[in-house]
Amino acid sequence: MKSVMRKVVILGGGTAGWMSAALLKKMLGNAVDIELVESEAIGTVGVGEATIPPIRLVNNVLGIKEADFLRETKATMKLAIKFENWRVPGEGYFHTFGAPGKSMAFCHFHHYWRRAQQEGLKDSLWEYDLNYLCAQAGKFSHINSKDPVLELPYAYHFDASLYARFLRNYSEKLGVTRTEGKVEKVDQNNDSGYIQSLQLDNGKIIGGDLFLDCSGFRGLLIQQKLNTGYEDWSHLLPCDRAVAVPSERFQKTLPYTRSIAHGAGWQWRIPLQHRNGNGMVYSSAHCSDEQAADTLLANLDSKACGDPNFIRFLTGRRRKQWHKNVIAVGLSSGFLEPLESTSIHLIQSAIVRLIHLFPHQGIQPAAVAEYNKQSKLEFEQIRDFLVLHYHVNQRTDTQFWRDLQSIEIPDSLTQKIALFAETGRLFREQNDLFLESSWLQVMMGQGIMPKDYHPMADNPSREQLLGMLQQIRQVKQDPLPKMLDHDEFLTSYCQIKE
Template sequence: MDRKLKVVILGRDDALWLSANVLWRAFQQAGLEITVIELPSLLRAGDVYPTLKQQEAYHTLIGIEEAPMMRASQATFSLAQRFANFSRNRPPFMHAYSTYGRDIARVPFHHYWLKARAQGAKAEYEDFSVNAAAAKAGRFFIPGEAVDGFANCDYVYHLGAQGYCHVLKTVATQRRINHRPGRLADVVRDAQDGRITALKLMSGETVEGDFFIDASGQESLLLGAALGVKTESWQQWFPCDRLLTTYAPPLSPLPPFSQISAFRSGWVGLFPLRDRTAVQAAFTSHELSAEQALEAAHMVTNMRLNPDAIISPLFPGGRQAYWHKNCVAIGEAGVVFDPIDSVRMHANILGLSHLISLFPVSRESMLESAEYNRNVGAAYERIRDYQMCHYLLNQRNSQPMWDYARAVQPPELLKYKLELFAARGNVVQYDDETFEDDDWAAMWLGHGLFPKAYDPLVDQMSDAEAIQHFQRMLGFIRANVEPMKPMEAYLGMAPAAV
């Protein structure tokens, strides 16, 4: 790497401070010069960052201690996300952050479950997940030796957004990362090649740099506004075009899972925090006004919602390039996801992980951008495809928004993936996947996509032997879940009053 490379990060909130800490941690010994320009925060009291399971490992990587971070952000743990009301006939289901059952004779467990279900077995697929069983029982656990031999278990966070960003900013300040608050006045570009050379601030200051990170959120002040990189809309697959955010009183006891509940014109998400319950409602403005959306969220949750809700536009889509010239977009400056699977923070991680591995070694060429765009673009599309299935597979018939979502043609890669699973229960995994086989299978089965056939290798085992395997798995899960404690015990909080 060119040791004189000057990096300027323009942005706010999670994308800004994660970028600053990740670059410092990765390249502090290389002498990288980092300047952070902090735009005014857009966060409100009710905002939450739900994460995926990769977040914990990333905190360790960048030197964030879990316990103090969670206290400062009023955070809770989560073992699963519960989906309700996506069908008028099927019960809610848990998407657990763990594997389901165990492979038998090297055949994925869900094939054995499919055969047993066809023969009348009553156990639900989620009954074979330690995480799902614990979540349904209101219990939490830190994965360890007790379950490691049986399943891969993990947990995620619900992070109070303001407190979490304060933690990230404090860590960056302690690392003496060059930082100044400001507002962007102009972007200076080279007259010959169009690269960004400096940022002019409203204060009159000019900040020069060689490489720029756009962490400005959906405004995309550098990659989008200044460099003119267009967005490819995904709106045809995601009918909700507005997002309501507010909060309600805290739940007691704290449930170790989040919940997504569909209703006629969208869905409502509940994300428990220690001091409040964050509420998100994605809906279509073609059917609801802001006032009607707040009323619908109240009806779905049956909770006392803060009336000062914020309504934001929601237009999922990704840039045609995520790294153009000498600028890379991190977070929503590059890609906006539907919030249904809590992937916002993971999008930051994906972009930064690929940036670290392909960080430019020269200010002149930056040939790494082509590989970065290929890898990151594919990863974002695989996430998009996973999320799309919640809409495609809904069974809320005779409701315009959901009827439309069910009728839309998916992209070819997802279409084949769905067809193969529907035919024989196989899960196709492409390069750059975020969600694993168990995630896809649990989501599809939960939404009622039951394959017409299962792997014929399952028939090599007698029904009696398969039943014994099932009984041992269920017994193991029951024995491990029964002694687990409520989540408050792990958070150092007083137990809920009975």
């Protein structure tokens, strides 16, 4: 079906809808008109409060000043996620956004560290990671250095509802039209099956050429109207419930997310400037809603300041995220639990993918096929990374954790684990969101210690090797005394008027 794409209609607000509106309007400008339809009477999930570093690319593209963003969304800095009780109760490790040591040609740093460890070195791998050192010390500052060893990748924690409001204000200033109303009827073209218009409860009819379904789990267009189908991954990731509750802010704001494993799931703790975000992700086959809420409320570090909000979900992905003239963005496209803070990133990548493949003189099957291929691969790669956390646990205290040890995991993940366990080798799949350093930290944190290391690590003498490691460790530690405490940074930086 060929026609110039002049009008994009976005169904649903929240982070998915308003991020879509902001990016599309900023990038495509006057080439398209954008109208967003949402209803104040329909709430959003609104608990996606932790992000990963690519969120900074969105802000940069949009021209948003970081200090303004932090102030308006009550954001804090995020250097890592701390996983507690995941391998066994009482033990923890960090998955940071950084990388240990320094880059080596053809041989990752951890091979040198592994050889040194076998020769008696007691330092943990994380002691060579600047993100870890800053997280542990509760510090953050922008580091102005061109030395890659001193890179400090970071993301944010923010209030999702404030972020959506922030993007709405931004989008409307660019010319995005917002229309209030609930959809009562969806009209399709009898011949093509394309969506032609949305009929609202107030009588308005909103026509368009391309429709973005940001209606959340309902999938009002992509599923309820187009019946695209859903690929269920609950056999790999059995958690299907979450309960969330806000609590009062701490006196000291940690620059990382906490992920705390419990008997039938795990708890998140996300520090914001004005409060904390807390939630429990769990399996209803192993834990009742009441038990989950009781566990969450009993493990808050500050007083609850709201009622528990229960969320049901089915882990998996829409079989086609672009079908006919509808593209699913956000929860309507699929759901992967927030273990690695990927929900907002999946919104971002869906929009960026659409911008790359945006139809000009009409929707072409090859572009739709490419979009869906890339979406499928991205979901599968993130899925495998999440499964890794669960599957290689060594807990024996509850049936939930024992069941996860025996699931049949994808061949792609089996191969990656086996290769690392035997040789210490890691290879990033094409376009994998997670770098080798991420896979390294989770595998080692979950107790997979490679039996061997790369022969290049045998090149330096023992004295040279230990000297090199000591020098790298010192370089990583040098910035710490000059850095601000996280709260000091937020207080001073957010007051900047540029």
